[in-house]
Structure formats: structure tokens, C-alpha cells
Amino acid sequence: MHIDHIGIPSDHPRAKSLYIREMLVNGFRRGLVVPEGLIAHGRGEAYDYLIGERTTKTAQRAIEAAAATMLLSSRAVISVNGNTAALCSNTVVELAEVAGANIEVNIFYRTEEREKAIKAELEKHGAKKILGVGLKASARIPELQSERRRVDPNGIYAADTVLVPLEDGDRTEALIRMNKTVITIDLNPLSRTSKVADITIVDNIVRAMPALVYAARKLRRTTTAMSLKRITDNFDNSKNLQESLEIIKKSEVQ
């Protein structure tokens, strides 16, 4: 039996899931992730288990619609919270480059220390420009209380499309009311965020982000604007969510 450097036996039935969990706990120890982020991750683990811990064809359709939407946007922004930074800083940076999007740090429990830790993590993975940190986050999302509503006037506030992976319902609803096109990555097809977003990718962010980079790279090279438009027009989020829910309901006792 092989035991990796964090002590997870490779033949453990939940090895991959445990590995992702350790990445997150590690992000927590480095000040990127808050306790509530760990709990949220656990919820995701449960849904991921029920969906079979794979990118379903249904999710893949949402990924392609998301990639097309980002490529068609003129001011797309990727919103990064602690969990996203801990798990996907590398692919966030790649996606921003491929899709011509900005990166904005946007956290529910805002402290300057944590903003800076997330910024540093993204920079470590090659990010050049990061919005939303410190005094830059000077604009306000209407109707949201407290620190959650602070956004960058050059980022989310002015964006046409916002990718908000792992977002909470209140914030997503506020973005929708601001007429943003909202793309989310959320393993719970029943969450408020999943239901109000324009495009919901029901998949683990660790699988969805590289798939999104791949789709954006491929579509950018091979597809006309008109065809991209067709992909987005043909996407029906309610129908897609319903399909994901059916997959969860059919999950078998193992």
C-alpha cells in the first residue's frame, strides 16, 4: 500500500476526496479559508459523492455554455474566495488568461489579512493583476449588508459576466438584480445560487475549472462568435439542473 506525503493510503476508497480535503485544510492553515469554508466544502463533498465524483455530461454542457459566455463577454470577471484560492488558483489564472477575464478577490468574511493571503496565493500561480483587494474594493453591491457587498468598481461592479464559484445565495441574487450574467460552480443543484444563476456547473470545482479552461481554449480557436452565441442560446439552466438532480436521485448504494 502506497501512502502519500499527507498520509492518505492510495487504495483508500476515498483517496481523491481526502486529497482535496487536505488541500483545503492546508489552505485553512495558511489563512486562505475560514471555518465556514470548511463546512461548505463538506456539503460539496456529499453532493459530489452522490453525483459519482465525475464531470457528468450534463455538467459538461454547462461548462461549454460558460466558456462560450465568457468568450463573448467584454468585461468578464472571475470572483475568487478562500476555497477557490485554496483549490484552484492555478486554473483561475489560466482561465483569466484564456478567456480575457479579470480576477477579483471577493470574500464573505472580509479581513485585509485574508484578502492579502488570497492575493499572494493567486500571484504565486502567475496572476499579474488582482482586483478587489483593500481600498480597491470601494464600490457597493446594492441591498447587501456589511462587508459582503464591497466590490471593485473596475471589476465585478462594472462586469457584464461574473463567474462566482462556490457563492452564497444572497450574493448571487444581488448580482442577478444588477443584471450581471452569473455563472456558478456549485455541487448542490438545489441551492439558491444554483437556481438563480444563468449558468450553473454542477461539478466539483477541482474538475470543473480545468474543464472550463480546456473548453474556453478550444472554443476560442475553433468557433465563430455566431456559433458561440448559439451555444449560449441553446443552454437551458433549469433543464440542466433538473438533469443533475435526476443523476443524484439515481445514485446507487455502493
Place this chain on the structure above:
Amino acid sequence: MHIDHIGIPSDHPRAKSLYIREMLVNGFRRGLVVPEGLIAHGRGEAYDYLIGERTTKTAQRAIEAAAATMLLSSRAVISVNGNTAALCSNTVVELAEVAGANIEVNIFYRTEEREKAIKAELEKHGAKKILGVGLKASARIPELQSERRRVDPNGIYAADTVLVPLEDGDRTEALIRMNKTVITIDLNPLSRTSKVADITIVDNIVRAMPALVYAARKLRRTTTAMSLKRITDNFDNSKNLQESLEIIKKSEVQ
């Protein structure tokens, strides 16, 4: 809109769940709970949501079988980890009294500091005798690696019945191999623990523990040993788990 002392609006769609979550985060800040415990709680939240955040009739049957089993046992032990201590110290102490069981601190990530914090929390709620702390945990569960296998020779090691709420699969399997009767509380009917335990209560520990105290108190007063035996004999854990799974599968988009 009423906002309670931890800042959760009472009309928030997830108020109760958020309140429990805050209890756990609070337990984390006080050194009872580890980061991995927060993630595990999140998994539970997801399953609780799918099961409708209520004690189902199916769970109630498991609760009654569990109460009967504990009353019939001569050396029942309640195993307490960080999450259980943070959420249910009061009902653990009550159940121990009503069912004549011992309480043992039993944690996956064992440090003396955390053992003592859990012990103190239980004592704050009136526990008189607590096993498994420090040098008392000198016996070993065979086949388990590391600190996880340490148990009290006067507690779990010698027990006939062990209540292990929120337990991991490896440990539960080891207890079964030691011929203990294992009762668990686990919101995931598909988990290894759920499947190998003798009695699995698929319910939130915050609801299940008071219900277990109530059932034990009622059965103790009103039911003969022969009738208790009939309750345990009639309980079929696989069938019960299958019913819980069906409830999850029928959960509706809200």
C-alpha cells in the same frame, strides 16, 4: 426581522441549520473541533437538507431500537468526539444517566489538549465520570493504526454496546470485528459506518440525541425486558437504511 445574538436573521431560509453551524464553529474556536470535523459537519448538512431536516419515521424506529439496545446492555459506552461534544454535550450526559452508560472521549485526531477540552465541556454539562482521557486510554483496538486505536480498558474496550455518533468507517469496522454491538448516528445512509453498524440512526445528531434520551426514558419506565428484546429483534438495519435512502431520493426541488 429579528436578528439573534450570532447575527442570523430568524427569517433566513436556513436559520436553524446556520445556528447549528455556528455552534460547531464556536466549538472549533474553543478547541473541541478540528478542521476535518467542520468538513464532516458540512457533509452532514447536505444529507440533512436532502432528508428534509426532520426526524423521519424511519429514523425514529432506529432511535427506539437503539434505546432498547442500550437499556439491555450491561456495559454500554457513549463515544464522544469533538463534534458531538460541541453540539450535544448536554444530551450525552442525560443519555448516559438514563441508559446507565459510560462516557468515553474518543477522537480521531488525538491531542491531550483536545481530550481535556472535550472532557471539560462534558463536565460543564454535568458529567461525573469520563473515560478515555490521557493515560486512561491505554488499551488498543486491533488492526487500527496510530492514535485512533487508543481506547479505555474500562470503557469501549470492555463494552458490549458502543454508541459512536459521527464515526469514521475504519473505526466502526474495527469495533464490529471486536464483536461490539455498534449504534451510530450518521446522516449519510451510504457511508461505510452506516452500512456496517448494527443500528444506524439517519438523523441530525442535534435532533437524534434528545429523541434517544426521550425514548430510553420512556422505554425504561414502561417496557419489560422481553418487549425491549422484541424491539431490537424486529429491527432490520439494511431495510431501515434503504428507507432513508428512498426518502433522500424523493426529496423535491424547493
